Amino acid sequence: MPATASAITAEVARACDAAVAKAFPPRQIGNPAAGSAKGTGKDQREYFQKCVANNGKVDDMPAAAPKDNKPAK
Numbered sequence: 001m002p003a004t005a006s007a008i009t010a011e012v013a014r015a016c017d018a019a020v021a022k023a024f025p026p027r028q029i030g031n032p033a034a035g036s037a038k039g040t041g042k043d044q045r046e047y048f049q050k051c052v053a054n055n056g057k058v059d060d061m062p063a064a065a066p067k068d069n070k071p072a073k
Contacts (some may be wrong), residue, residue: 008052015056020048023058 027033028034036069051058 001021012052014059016048016051018043019051019056019058023047 024036024039024047026032026034027037039047047058
């Protein structure tokens with residue numbers, strides 16, 4: 001039996017896209033190639049997927065501390 005997949009609604013996608021943009025601001029406004037001031041692309045995708053799983057509601061902001069165990073200088 002084939003597995004069925006459900007598509008997210010446009011409202012949820014818009015809400016999650018706005019949440020990602022707010023949580024991961026760009027380094028340079030208007031230049032997507034400049035990257036994000038916080039986190040990586042992987043972090044952004046995980047945040048978006050978490051938002052979609054919660055139907056467009058995110059309860060917390062992404063962790064500000066880096067995940068690698070290097071001490072801050």
